[in-house]
Amino acid sequence: MQPFYLQYEDEQIEVTGHFPGLGEPLPSFMLVDDHNNDVSLESFQDRPKALLTLLSLDENEHGGLALLQDTRRRLEKAPAVQLIVVTVDSPSSLRRARREHGLPGVALLSTLRGRDFHKHYGVLLSAYPLAGYTAPALILADVQGRVVFAERLLRSDARFDSAALGAALAALAG
Template sequence: MAQHFLRYGDESMAVGGSFPEAGQLLPSFMLVDEHLRDVALERFLGRTKLIVTLLSLDAEQGGLALLQQLRRKLEGWPLLQFIVISVDSPFSLHRARKEHGLPNVVLLSTLRGRDFHKHFGVLLQDYPLAGMTCPALWLVDDDDRILYAQRLENADDDFDLAAIRNALLAKLPG
């Protein structure tokens, strides 16, 4: 598989790790929520999930604005569980929830799950964002099989909403 890069302003940064693709089972994880509780992927078994990694909820590019745009465009899917993962501390996640609401969104930190970056192929390896998570998403079915996966190539880009909708529609029974 070719090396992936994220463009952020004038910088092009290598992204490391093994990116799970459509058709594969999503690797398990254990991350931390805004209340300092450990949360495993298995907690969401039986639900269709949209798992999104962001640079940071505080980032101007690849952050909160990207998440809010995604939520607005997918409002018609109320049973879709949004899970947002970033390197932000649980305290920052708590502050973001208080300031922006983010109803029906699970916010998780990689604070105690540093292996997540490599297992999900979102580890930014180069300065100035080394150690952060590349903006990416996985649409995952009730049994944790990936229906659609995308990693952004530019922090200014948006996710492919048409492809996400198509994958959701293809999942619907008959």
């Protein structure tokens, strides 16, 4: 497997784990929501899913809130898609982010009790200064949980490929 790195300011940080590819099933997970409830991938089984991993909702320009807002705008054309946001933020931080930014219809999940998520989804940042964080990535899956779009960002201040994401969303809708 080819190493993957995230550019964060002046640092190149290795990202480890298996990043799901096109056609692969999403790995099962058990994470914690903003009300301290355990939530599994199977909770979203009847809908297409957009799984967005972020560094933190407390971060704005580097793989955080700005990336979430940009991704939400792009997903507005596909209201059937459930947006699932995963970060290392605590459930109380997720609650505060929901209170401050609204985020209706967005599932906010923490890796607090689901540390295997990082490796199973290929988003584990493995070196200083962000060791243990989740790298910014977006995975779009159909109702059956098969990946139709997958992108990890090369830079923490980048955005996802809008043309490829648009094509994947159109294929889901069609």
